[in-house]
Amino acid sequence: xxxxxxxxxxxxxTAVVSYVVNGGPRPVAAATRERVLGxxxxxxxxxxxxxxxxxxxxxxxxxxxxxxxxxxxxxxxxLSIEQYAGELGFAVLVxxxxxxxxxxxxxxxxxxxxxxxxxxxVTVMGPSDLVGLPIADIPxxxxxxxxxxxxxxxxxIDAFDGTYRGVRxxxxxxxxxxxxxxxxxxxxxxxxxxxxxxxxxxxxGLPDGPIAREEFSRAGGHRAGHRLxxxxxxxxxxxxxSDWQAIGVFRALYELGLRVPEDVAVVSFDGTEASExxxxxxxxxxxxxxxxxxxxxxxxVEMGKPNDRPHRPDVGGxxxxxxxxxxxxxxxxxxxxxxxxxxxxxxxxxxxxxxHPELASRSLQA
Amino acid sequence: xxxxxxxxxxxxxTAVVSYVVNGGPRPVAAATRERVLGxxxxxxxxxxxxxxxxxxxxxxxxxxxxxxxxxxxxxxxxLSIEQYAGELGFAVLVxxxxxxxxxxxxxxxxxxxxxxxxxxxVTVMGPSDLVGLPIADIPxxxxxxxxxxxxxxxxxIDAFDGTYRGVRxxxxxxxxxxxxxxxxxxxxxxxxxxxxxxxxxxxxGLPDGPIAREEFSRAGGHRAGHRLxxxxxxxxxxxxxSDWQAIGVFRALYELGLRVPEDVAVVSFDGTEASExxxxxxxxxxxxxxxxxxxxxxxxVEMGKPNDRPHRPDVGGxxxxxxxxxxxxxxxxxxxxxxxxxxxxxxxxxxxxxxHPELASRSLQA
DNA sequence: GTGAAAGCGCTAACAG
DNA sequence: CTGTTAGCGCTTTCAC
Numbered sequence: 001x002x003x004x005x006x007x008x009x010x011x012x013x014t015a016v017v018s019y020v021v022n023g024g025p026r027p028v029a030a031a032t033r034e035r036v037l038g039x040x041x042x043x044x045x046x047x048x049x050x051x052x053x054x055x056x057x058x059x060x061x062x063x064x065x066x067x068x069x070x071x072x073x074x075x076x077x078x079l080s081i082e083q084y085a086g087e088l089g090f091a092v093l094v095x096x097x098x099x100x101x102x103x104x105x106x107x108x109x110x111x112x113x114x115x116x117x118x119x120x121x122v123t124v125m126g127p128s129d130l131v132g133l134p135i136a137d138i139p140x141x142x143x144x145x146x147x148x149x150x151x152x153x154x155x156x157i158d159a160f161d162g163t164y165r166g167v168r169x170x171x172x173x174x175x176x177x178x179x180x181x182x183x184x185x186x187x188x189x190x191x192x193x194x195x196x197x198x199x200x201x202x203x204x205g206l207p208d209g210p211i212a213r214e215e216f217s218r219a220g221g222h223r224a225g226h227r228l229x230x231x232x233x234x235x236x237x238x239x240x241x242s243d244w245q246a247i248g249v250f251r252a253l254y255e256l257g258l259r260v261p262e263d264v265a266v267v268s269f270d271g272t273e274a275s276e277x278x279x280x281x282x283x284x285x286x287x288x289x290x291x292x293x294x295x296x297x298x299x300x301v302e303m304g305k306p307n308d309r310p311h312r313p314d315v316g317g318x319x320x321x322x323x324x325x326x327x328x329x330x331x332x333x334x335x336x337x338x339x340x341x342x343x344x345x346x347x348x349x350x351x352x353x354x355x356h357p358e359l360a361s362r363s364l365q366a
Numbered sequence: 367x368x369x370x371x372x373x374x375x376x377x378x379x380t381a382v383v384s385y386v387v388n389g390g391p392r393p394v395a396a397a398t399r400e401r402v403l404g405x406x407x408x409x410x411x412x413x414x415x416x417x418x419x420x421x422x423x424x425x426x427x428x429x430x431x432x433x434x435x436x437x438x439x440x441x442x443x444x445l446s447i448e449q450y451a452g453e454l455g456f457a458v459l460v461x462x463x464x465x466x467x468x469x470x471x472x473x474x475x476x477x478x479x480x481x482x483x484x485x486x487x488v489t490v491m492g493p494s495d496l497v498g499l500p501i502a503d504i505p506x507x508x509x510x511x512x513x514x515x516x517x518x519x520x521x522x523i524d525a526f527d528g529t530y531r532g533v534r535x536x537x538x539x540x541x542x543x544x545x546x547x548x549x550x551x552x553x554x555x556x557x558x559x560x561x562x563x564x565x566x567x568x569x570x571g572l573p574d575g576p577i578a579r580e581e582f583s584r585a586g587g588h589r590a591g592h593r594l595x596x597x598x599x600x601x602x603x604x605x606x607x608s609d610w611q612a613i614g615v616f617r618a619l620y621e622l623g624l625r626v627p628e629d630v631a632v633v634s635f636d637g638t639e640a641s642e643x644x645x646x647x648x649x650x651x652x653x654x655x656x657x658x659x660x661x662x663x664x665x666x667v668e669m670g671k672p673n674d675r676p677h678r679p680d681v682g683g684x685x686x687x688x689x690x691x692x693x694x695x696x697x698x699x700x701x702x703x704x705x706x707x708x709x710x711x712x713x714x715x716x717x718x719x720x721x722h723p724e725l726a727s728r729s730l731q732a
Numbered sequence: 733g734t735g736a737a738a739g740c741g742c743t744a745a746c747a748g
Numbered sequence: 749c750t751g752t753t754a755g756c757g758c759t760t761t762c763a764c
Contacts, residue, residue: 002741002742003741014741014751015752016751018742022743025744026749027749029750048481049480049481050417050420050740050742051740051742054740055741055742055755056742056743057756072436082460091461091476091480093458095457096448096449134410218642222643251643279617279620281617368756368757379736381735382734384758414757416757417756420741421740421757422740
């Protein structure tokens with residue numbers, strides 16, 4: 001079933017079939033259109049995306065590299081990305097790197113080989129590892145980064161500030177010190193969060209609490225929890241760098257017979273839906289995942305457009321999510337800009353921090 | 367950067383470049399090969415996947431339709447599918463339907479339009495809704511189905527048996543009745559699980575327990591939990607149709623001040639990693655997700671192969687996971703076969719059922 | 733062992 | 749408003 005068959009059946013040229021199928025670029029008489037549409041339906045014709053991609057040079061595919069699809073933060077990112085991309089007519093090729101730089105590099109290469117029109121990378125590598133990759137010609141944005149990344153457009157939150165506020169909240173509850181559970185790979189994020197935690201602690205005149213470095217997973221959080229709270233005189237408050245780790249910490253606390261928030265107050269970073277289903281519910285510093293994903297998609301798509309349009313008055317209005325202040329980019333240099341969109345994380349108070357002791361401990365009164 | 371450029375630079379024909387890049391189908395002199403490879407590297411040449419797909423008629427893309435990527439069961443499926451597909455040289459286009467038949471239909475159409483070489487569908491629709499779709503020519507397997515589906519290859523577990531064994535385990539603990547939390551859409555799965563639950567109950571001579579029909583989500587489980595356990599004389603045991611719902615039930619029990627397993631014993635279906643991070647850990651009827659995903663991929667790939675090969679002696683050995691008994695399919699009719707691979711679910715005893723009371727209640731002794 | 737060339741299905745000039 | 753046609757980059761048959 002090809003375009004030519006449809007053309008033959010409807011007694012028109014293949015060009016007209018194109019015009020009808022694509023709604024342009026030339027007008028078609030209503031009667032002719034009907035005839036073509038009829039043939040399309042009757043013949044069950046489906047346009048060939050590969051041929052179109054070859055001809056137009058655009059696959060309408062966006063590649064996404066995630067470190068770990070099981071982590072709800074990234075799962076929610078994937079979901080939002082797919083959704084926004086779909087609204088703009090793009091399909092999404094999601095790959096998992098299992099936080100392994102080698103796998104990540106392979107995935108990026110694969111996506112490039114498939115001529116994706118753009119890439120969204122949640123990378124576990126440093127920016128310097130990215131330069132050798134064959135992606136100079138592909139619109140790329142780094143998502144979930146924590147600082148400016150030279151040579152790349154990037155989107156993320158202010159990890160220092162977010163951590164600072166989360167830790168400060170814990171301190172305001174009067175804890176003598178606050179422990180930290182954090183990732184073990186060396187990167188901006190780890191460093192920034194650690195600095196945020198340290199700054200909040202010291203600004204309050206408190207001694208540095210204990211720190212546990214484990215991978216960003218439930219298992220990592222579980223190990224961290226046992227290490228931190230398994231000894232004598234365990235800390236009474238802990239800040240977790242991710243919901244995922246916090247869930248592991250909760251399990252460790254449960255196994256150790258420690259109650260949240262009575263014995264240990266917990267605050268975590270991310271604020272995915274999973275944080276609403278721990279018992280008690282987690283107080284979190286929430287990342288605006290959907291907004292970040294929307295920004296990522298719109299930037300990638302924007303970067304992929306030819307730079308020669310004088311006006312495109314209404315295109316911007318299609319985006320549902322307003323980019324953060326400072327998101328305006330210079331169209332002429334966009335493709336290679338180092339521009340960063342920084343979103344802010346909000347503190348959401350729920351039960352695990354101890355703000356509502358009477359409610360949080362209900363289960364114990366039964 | 368095209369094949370022609372490389373050919374020109376290496377002073378060979380484009381055909382030779384092809385032979386080198388694809389390792390065939392014709393032999394190339396070692397010296398020539400080196401020259402070509404050098405040109406490829408120097409020029410940074412990347413083959414154009416669209417052109418290749420157009421020429422060969424194969425995109426090496428497999429489309430996947432999931433009802434809900436956030437549900438860990440489907441997230442784990444997506445992960446396994448991507449992994450196995452990658453090993454066979456296929457990339458995966460994952461789409462979400464949010465359990466909405468309309469969205470699902472749209473996604474299937476989109477995938478078909480992109481000329482995927484095969485499809486794996488975790489559908490929320492009945493088989494009859496599938497017939498109108500333009501996918502007769504695309505190798506398709508239904509994953510996570512619960513009964514034979516006429517006209518489709520399908521893979522799933524025996525939901526009746528799995529539920530039966532989970533419920534029976536609860537009954538063996540001596541509970542006077544067992545409640546059921548189950549999905550609300552009408553389909554084989556819901557019906558089979560309900561029958562399994564009923565059969566186990568009645569075979570034990572027990573009265574039918576209460577039933578709560580809610581969507582397959584944490585929120586659904588949460589509502590079900592409140593409905594089931596919020597009144598006077600709540601049941602003392604409950605079987606949840608999914609880990610996801612069980613997590614919601616746990617939250618409801620926590621909010622109601624009911625302890626697991628002391629006040630309420632819980633067993634759930636799925637056995638994803640999430641079930642190891644509830645407090646206490648869930649006793650589950652575990653679906654062999656990785657094996658099911660591997661089966662799905664290998665069947666789709668197999669179906670996509672031309673039917674005219676007389677022998678392919680070693681291909682089968684490449685698969686890591688052996689299909690269940692009865693998985694041998696008739697190669698000549700595979701594409702349109704109704705064949706079903708039924709995996710079996712195992713009961714995994716952990717803490718939520720009450721088998722280890724001394725351990726499960728540790729948190730209360732603190 | 734290598735080259736020439738046809739053509740996959742589509743789009744978009746260009747011509748009418 | 750509609751038709752003709754030249755490729756997009758690749759694979760592969762056929763000739764040498």
